[in-house]
Amino acid sequence: MKGLGPISYQGAPINGSHKAEGLPTIRLRVENADLAAATGDAVLHPASCGAWHAALLEGHRYLCLAKGSDCLVNVRLDNSAREGCACLDSVQQHNLHVAPGEHYEFSLWEHPSDEAFELHDLEGEVRLFRSREAAASGTFQVDAQRLTKLISKQLFGRVVAVNELVLVHLDGLALIIRIANVNTLDEAAKEEALSYHCYRGLVTPDTIIYLTEGDVRGEPMQQISDSSPQLLAEGDQKSQGHLSECSGSGRLVLLNRRPRPFGGRSHTVIDVLTRDDELFPVKRKLLRPCINLTQAVRSDVPSVTINVDTLVFDRVLIFLEATAAGQLAPDFAVHLLGDLLHAGEALGLQSLQGYCRAKLGRLDSRIQLRTFEEVEAHNAAGQCWLILDGMVLDVTRWLPEHPGGARIIPAQSLNLDCARFFEVYHSSRESFLYLREFYIGELHPKDVAAVPCKERPSPEFLAQLRGYTRFRMQPPDEESLVKAFKSF
Ligand code: HEM
Structure with missing residues (x-):
């Protein structure tokens, strides 16, 4: 559950205000209310409220700037207020960033029902x-x-x-x-x-x-x-x-101050230092898809430095949050895509790279059917392509970050289906969570039977693995591939 309203990591609300649906904005002149007699409410003459009147009676009683102010002010109707004015004391004016004598568009704010609202x-x-x-x-x-x-x-x-x-x-x-x-x-x-x-x-x-x-x-x-x-x-x-x-x-x-409990720093958070020296405390598990940060994220190190600028990383985090929550990635403006693509490369965040390439019109051709011959050829050329339950995974650039070391995978698992090794060596299921980042396609159905396999993995492991890899492309069955071939 999130706090009220999404906010960027730099502290700026993303969506602005939640305006009460169907209600128009109203232009009001800000008038000084006497601070000494301040009640904390914005005082409006009932005749100034027009279409808001019924809503105010129903309980939509928060006023905000139509362009979206963080600060909300309770509304009170009073016949003594001047018509067409919002009487605000100087503290409220400060909070709303408005000045007396000026006109502003105001709207009524409605609390979105799907967000946490009450403050702990x-x-x-x-x-x-x-x-x-x-x-x-x-x-x-x-x-x-x-x-x-x-x-x-x-x-x-x-x-x-x-x-x-x-x-x-x-x-x-x-x-x-x-x-x-x-x-x-x-x-x-x-x-x-x-x-x-x-x-x-x-x-x-x-x-x-x-x-x-x-x-x-x-x-x-x-x-x-x-x-x-x-x-x-x-x-x-x-x-x-x-x-x-x-x-x-x-x-x-x-x-007699009440101290905050759990004041200490949490291990679940790592400080990410950007190229321009901004510091972001980020949940380690949110950064898991960034495969170039694997060692830092899994270890106890308190911080990691990245070759990405603040503003770009801010958006990377928004992207990571959306994908972690199973939501669609936000619609980033085209002029940001180049920088985001570079950030995706610097962090080893394949999903962001794919997103940017797709948006830039270069369709992601990474995920496709791969022949066993192709896998062997890449491995012979010094790369590290694995076959795991028929998935093809490119871990070449990640090898130095592999928690089990850089040597064991090329030594034991090339050019065979390594599912059993995978099962044996990984006690936690954390390793499943990385697979999506390395996935480059499926082994061609014609080659599946030909791939060496020293020992079969257990059915329980396979069921668990498949539960974690629902992102796999659906390979066409052999029959339809043969038909397609014959039609030429
Ligand atoms: C894409 C493939 C792989 C991923 C994502 C991966 C990920 C991981 C992770 C996250 C760990 C930390 C411990 C754990 O979660 O259990 C780990 C440890 C390890 N991995 Fe892998 N791994 C992969 C492939 C392999 C393969 C193919 C082998 C062996 C041939 C292997 C051997 C090991 C060993 C020996 C350890 C250390 C286990 C220990 O210290 O208890 N890994 N790997």
Whole structure:
């Protein structure tokens, strides 16, 4: 099960927002709501809602930008709001990346029923709000448990997204919480999942909240002023790019923090370092089809360097996830296919190579009927083509990565059906999972009987092997091959 909405490995949501079906977008002018009196809702006049009215009453109550904002804002109808306007406080404006006085297309957001939605936990970074306290020197101690209760109450029933800010007041202190991480799964389920991304979800009374102290001066924050409802400095309202550091020296200390369990690094993850020095923590088993990474993925090494750039690898991971989930590969734009093909070659990811070639119009001719003569000729030329239960597998380039060593296969298994060797040497069934990557076709039916076979594999092994190799092409039976021959 995934987190809410697919997200690329670089953190960008892939599909944008899920707009409530059949409902039009509505153009609204953003108006400042008084931050001091903020409820966290976007306030709309009932007359501004037009076609949304019925849906709002039914419970579609989340507002987002029509072009797809990560952040969603709860909607409240109020006759006191100005018609044609969305009243948003300055924190909401920051979260939605909108400026007061400007018009934007908004839509209602509907939660897709097939995705996990309720948050198991969230992580928040707490900072002193840009205010007298932040500017003053000294230490401000805050009881994390009380703050957690307050946040829980304030966010209950709201959908929060990563990087969203939440303003909380506790004992006269104004605190800004940045949502640093959200999860719809617990740690154990995340370990199990082949891949997992989550950037948004619903806060329930059961959502666990972990708080940490944000580095006051370390991270620039968009300027939010509590003295005025105006979010951005004059003249800077449209740019939305103005960042200013919280330059105060006031320090926040959280007491009684709830630590996150299983904080340690998981062995199931390996850090992949791209050519341009970006680091991707990736589940080892997701990388299994990348046969050039076999040794790194199967060993304990914490990281591996690849000759692929960040942006291309990001897409490779999306491709791997889709195929691992049995879904169709995403429709990558044609201009990316060249780079993806090179990445497929660098990583030894045959399926990606096939995908790119097919899309580039060069149909994948890798998988075909192979004669025994052809297999022998390739092996005589220094390659390593195996015959396994009639499948022909090209493991030439993978031999140095073979966990059983590079020598044993050419020494024992060339030019015969090696199914029995395969059965004997491989205690785990992990080896089955690689076969698809090496598969280059079927032995020609006319040659099947002629292939030497020292010992037959057990029927149980064959049944298991065939269960794992449903990708095999269906070879034509000998009768139809003879008929085809006779027709010439
Ligand atoms: C495409 C063909 C093959 C694949 C994908 C493959 C894969 C693997 C894998 C994943 C392992 C790790 C241990 C395991 O999973 O059991 C392994 C170990 C091994 N393989 Fe292969 N293998 C292949 C062919 C062969 C052949 C034909 C032989 C022998 C002639 C062989 C001999 C061994 C040996 C001796 C080990 C070490 C076993 C041990 O340490 O217990 N492999 N192979």
